[in-house]
Amino acid sequence: MGIHGKSFLAGTVFMLVIAVSAGWLWENNKLPGQATPAAPVKTSETAIPPDAVKITPLPTLRMIGGTDVAFKGKVTLRQAIAGRFAKNLVIVNFQAKGDHADKSMIRIVWENGEVETIAPGVTNRKFPLGKNAVEISVIGYSMQERPIFHDLPRPGSLTWEIRYEPVE
Known part of the structure; x- marks a missing residue:
């Protein structure tokens, strides 16, 4: 393998590593140095306002x-x-x-x-x-x-x- 073959192989491996890293970062939606947003806290009870509209189903025709x-x-x-x-x-x-x-x-x-x-x-x-x-x-x-x-x-x-x- 000549001098040009080794540099071609090194460039190919380097591009493959960059592509895999970019894909992994894209999947995780996280860029280096970026903080992860906190997940919204879900409460089991939701308060129903007193002026809420109650929907009654129509009779079956x-x-x-x-x-x-x-x-x-x-x-x-x-x-x-x-x-x-x-x-x-x-x-x-x-x-x-x-x-x-x-x-x-x-x-x-x-x-x-x-x-x-x-x-x-x-x-x-x-x-x-x-x-x-x-x-x-x-x-x-x-x-x-x-x-x-x-x-x-x-x-x-x-x-x-x-x-x-x-x-x-």
């Missing part, structure tokens, strides 16, 4: 619905309700397509036994707060009505979205 649900003739689709009752009931949208689709409906049985029907084309229908629904059914109707012979079932589709708050 549930949604039942269907989009372009196909059927033929007449069909009753009973909707599953979480809990015993459904309160704060809102029919966001109800649409029906097919022959005589105006005879389609949403049937709601209330807690007191009263039955209410909602025709297609309804949007954002809200019910009184004191009413609790026991059963909700979506009824689709699409028939070719014939006066002498039996009615013929025809294809139709239903779209609905109902929001409510479950009562346990």
Whole structure:
């Protein structure tokens, strides 16, 4: 190894030592002669100011619905309700397509036994707060009505979205 080889090897080793030292200092975030900042002291109890705002969670809203649900003739689709009752009931949208689709409906049985029907084309229908629904059914109707012979079932589709708050 000649004179130039030894100086090249010494320069390479020196640069490697500088690179490793710089990497180690970078990892520790400490430069020579610099003091280490004190870690913040964490207390287990935090004082809550008396004018703090208390946040109460919103009640859980549930949604039942269907989009372009196909059927033929007449069909009753009973909707599953979480809990015993459904309160704060809102029919966001109800649409029906097919022959005589105006005879389609949403049937709601209330807690007191009263039955209410909602025709297609309804949007954002809200019910009184004191009413609790026991059963909700979506009824689709699409028939070719014939006066002498039996009615013929025809294809139709239903779209609905109902929001409510479950009562346990």
